[in-house]
Amino acid sequence: MVQRTVRYNGQSRLYTTATLRRICEQGNGNAAELNLLLINTLRAAGLTADPLLLSTRNHGRIQTDLPVLSQFNYVAALVTMPDNGEVLVDATEPLITVGLLPERCLNGQGRLVDKTGGRWVPLVPKQRYLRYTTAQLALDELGALGGKIKLEHTGYAGLEAREQLAGSTEQQFVKNLQQRWPEWTLTGPVFKNVAASQQPFSVEVGVKIPGGETPAATLYVQPLRHLGEDQNPFRLEDRQFPVDFGMPHEHSQTIVLTLPAGYEVQELPANVLLSLPNDGGRFQFNITPQQNTLHIISRLQLRKAEYSAQEYVALRVLYSRVVAKHAEAIVVKRK
Numbered sequence: 001m002v003q004r005t006v007r008y009n010g011q012s013r014l015y016t017t018a019t020l021r022r023i024c025e026q027g028n029g030n031a032a033e034l035n036l037l038l039i040n041t042l043r044a045a046g047l048t049a050d051p052l053l054l055s056t057r058n059h060g061r062i063q064t065d066l067p068v069l070s071q072f073n074y075v076a077a078l079v080t081m082p083d084n085g086e087v088l089v090d091a092t093e094p095l096i097t098v099g100l101l102p103e104r105c106l107n108g109q110g111r112l113v114d115k116t117g118g119r120w121v122p123l124v125p126k127q128r129y130l131r132y133t134t135a136q137l138a139l140d141e142l143g144a145l146g147g148k149i150k151l152e153h154t155g156y157a158g159l160e161a162r163e164q165l166a167g168s169t170e171q172q173f174v175k176n177l178q179q180r181w182p183e184w185t186l187t188g189p190v191f192k193n194v195a196a197s198q199q200p201f202s203v204e205v206g207v208k209i210p211g212g213e214t215p216a217a218t219l220y221v222q223p224l225r226h227l228g229e230d231q232n233p234f235r236l237e238d239r240q241f242p243v244d245f246g247m248p249h250e251h252s253q254t255i256v257l258t259l260p261a262g263y264e265v266q267e268l269p270a271n272v273l274l275s276l277p278n279d280g281g282r283f284q285f286n287i288t289p290q291q292n293t294l295h296i297i298s299r300l301q302l303r304k305a306e307y308s309a310q311e312y313v314a315l316r317v318l319y320s321r322v323v324a325k326h327a328e329a330i331v332v333k334r335k
Helices: 020-026 031-044 156-166 170-180 223-227 309-327
Strands: 048-054 074-080 086-089 109-112 119-122 129-139 145-155 185-192 201-209 218-221 249-258 263-267 272-275 281-290 293-302 330-334
Touching (some): 020 031, 129 156, 145 156, 156 170, 156 201, 281 309, 293 309
Antiparallel strands (some): 048 109, 109 119, 129 145, 272 281, 281 293
16 A cells, blocks of 8 residues: 555655655655555554664665664564564565565664564565576577577566566567577567566567578587576685675576487586585586487576675686586587
């Protein structure tokens, strides 16, 4: 109800600029104003709701051992449910699901302001950032690929995709995909669960990837070079500060590749399973021949929201191995 009455003006604030009645009349407000309105609405409905003061990611971390008011710049809300479970809520983002805070708010701990004097609350994300790509591709004797690709986005990835679509059109969303794959021809996009925020947001497109001009006796195919990780985001050899993703991430690709008639596999990339120390994450790659098809599975899991500076080297090496594996070619030859 709050989001239908008042729109977020994009300002992270700790204080209101006017009375809440005046904010409703204006129809827009800052983070403190929207979430205090939300708290009042929830209390009127008989729920226990209290302000949660925090610092957004671009404002810096709160020093919980010696906090000062200037370290805070945002107000969210904490709701205590009838079963004593606690839910963090925020009214600034209309596309976000209940129980999720905007990514900008995932920053250490927040301070609950209630009748007991308050306490620190960990701002732990309830969902991951999950991207899952499935592809049904057929290879021809020219080395061209054709078929369908489905891109699924869940959790914070789903929120990100919905926000991108809400800020443009379906045509622009597909155009952005085309910029990612400039050599491909994309057709017939089908969007699903655009408004159903509890379900994975997905888009399915037909694809045609050009090959050579004449049939080849030997074909080299790199499907994950396009659909997986193609570069390491960690360029520096060393790092003095933590790597903060905000939430755990997972990126998965499943590809069924059909070989052209009269061809067989000559060489396949080796299967691999790599893990980060202390169960911080892992990378799994598996490729299985089945008659005239290849079933390819790649799964990168980053199980922590934050990695310390000491864990940076292992994280960087893992990404390097992922990029290298995704660049390896499948070699197919004519029988």
